[in-house]
Amino acid sequence: MTRFLVHILLLFACLPVSAQRIDSLMNRVTKEKSITEKVLLLFEISDYWSYRDSTKALEFLDKGKALADGNDYLEAVSLFYEGGVYFDYDIDRSQQLYMESAKRLESFHTPEAYGYKARLWHNYATLDQFRGNDRSFLDITLKYCIPYAERSGNNVILSGYLSDVGMIFYNHKSYEKSIDYYNQAIEVLSKEKNDGENLPRAYINMAQSQVYQQDLNGANKSLDNAYELLEVFPESKIFAFYYTVKSMYHRLNNEPALSLESIERGIEHANRLKADYDLLTLQYEKYQVYKLQGNYQAAKAQLESILGNNKYDALRKNRLAFLVELAEVEAELGDHQRAYELLDEYRLLSDTLHAENVRAQIASMEARYRTSEQEKEILTLQNKRRIESMFLWGSAVFIILLSCIFFYALKLRKRRNQQQMLSLEQQREIEVARALMDGEEQERLRLARDLHDGLGGMITGIKMKLDTKARMTEDEDLTKTVEQLDMTLTELRRTARNLIPENLLKYGLEDALKDFCQSLNTDDVQISFYCNDLSPITDKNVQLILYHVMLELVNNAIRHADASQILLQCTLEGNLLLIDVEDNGKGFDVEKTKRNMGLNNIEMRVAYLEGKMNIDSQLGKGTIISIECHI
Secondary structure (H helix, E strand, O other), X not given: OOOOOOOOOOOHHHOOOOHHHHHHHHHXXXXXXXXXXXXXXXXXXXXXXXXXXXXXXXXXXXXXXHXXXXXHHHHHHHHHHHHHHOOOOOHHHHHHHHHXXXXXXXXXXXXXXXXXXXXXXXHHHHHHHHOOOHHHHHHHHHHHHHHXXXXXXOXXXXXXXXXXXXXXXXXXXXXXXXXXXXXXXXXXXXXXXXXXXXXXXXXXXXXXXXXXXXXXXXXXXXXXXXXXXXXXXXXXXXXXXXXXHHHHHHHHOOOXXXXXXXXXXXXHHHHHOOOHHHHHHHHHHHHHHHHHHOOHHHHHHHXXXXXXXXXXXXXXXXXXXXXXXXXXXXXXXXXXXXHHHHHHHHHHHHHHHHHHHHHHHHHHHHHHHXXXXXXXXXXXXXXXXXXXXXXXXXXXXXXXXXXXXXXXXXXXXHHHHHHHHHHHHXXXXXXHHHHHHHXXXXXXXXXXXXXXXXXXXXXXXXXXXXXXXXXXXXXXXXHHHHHHHHHHHHHHHHHHHHHOOHHHHHHOHHHHHHHHHHHHXXXXXXXXXXXXOOOOOOOHHHHHXXXXXXXXXXXXXXXXOXXXXXXXXXXXXXXXXXXXXXXXXXXXXXXXXXXXXXXXXXXXXXXXXXXXXXXXXXXXXXXXXXXXXXX
């Protein structure tokens, strides 16, 4: 059964100043006598406008910075608020400002300073997550945000960061860890009076994890606690979320009538408060209940209603999931032609999304290229003007030595041109290798997606059609064919995972290599794997290249060297990565052996990383391959 996941970060701990307070803050600025307090008020007003009008945000920020001139603490804090101004449209600059603020705040150890440190690291991590790096977000939150929030004494932001971690674990289906962090957030919030909606929200989040962990008693208790706290906020948008999780609880408790009742109450709240996204989750939950009841006509109507609502056109990744669900429902209703058409629509939409991603990447690369070319042109013009100026002054002062300087300049220029030609040739070779590698990795990604989403979807449709036919006719030959299609699908998905391993994308290079080595261990082949933490390598493309290099080296040792003992070591020292693969196989003559495709691929990937590879092998004495590259 396809699960509908909504990835929401709990940023309620760091919300901007509300519109109701802005007039009050402006009045306080005019009346405040303390320069420090006046500056901090101006910074808060700047923070308010950073979500609405960056020009006004910078105007109030500049006013505060002018008053803070010479105050190291306030200047450090100003960098934090300046990072917020660029947060939505210049990620690199925003992160740079946050890091500069963190550096300047290092020498301050007041609760307020720790609060700013926690917030700036949280914003920095959120920008990393916008880039798709969940691992970085989790690491920064645990390493910096939570410890600094604890030192600040601000329980509201501390609970927010704890809930953020809980949500990350929830999205990765680690429900036990998710519940642990929600419990910590609830414990912290329970110490606060007049907490508002944060505590009931934490209870509902925990109930959602408990539902998926099959802890229905715990989920019911958490929902009761949330409802008791929400009763004083009858117009809260959280009610729609509450009724969604309440419906999930009843559905898994096999109480469809109560589940539908909760859904209707949630829809009523969502419609009244115009909470479109909550309305979508409630409608999808209603589909799940109808499907549980076996009421496929109602389930079909519900999915078609969702797909026909143009409010959700932007959520095309969710639309992919809905199309697969609707295809399954049509198959259950016996309309296999319609099911096939939906799977075909799924394939076309998946291809469209992939093409749009590729176009966006190309546009980004082109923009970076144009910027780089402009910078080179400016630098060339600056150098040319500098040389001309030096030549004019030199000719005026040293006219007697003009001829000597002229010949010396010619010789120097010739040497420089030779060096430039050599440098350009080397750079061209590197760029060719990079282009080939980028093309290969993009092709791997495309092929993996085509296998999984395109061919996999088509085979699934055929399997569903044959499975229904086999059950209707009780044809044993058709049943065996369905089983063979199951085995084909399993092999297809395994091939797709080898091209783009899921554990690499989810957990990083070190865990992916560890799983790979363990999968190849047999009674005949023992593979030992050692490394000293590869987590600093965060670039997904670099991770994928390194993974395939080591995969190819180990597979070569097994297939070609007939090795029974293989040692794979990875050492990261600063930005220098050292890879050693040693086996006790039959070895080979390095000078006489022709390069095969696997070895050529390895050398090409190492060249892409601007690294070098050394092979030490002797017949009958095994092989040692060492790679060094700067990451």
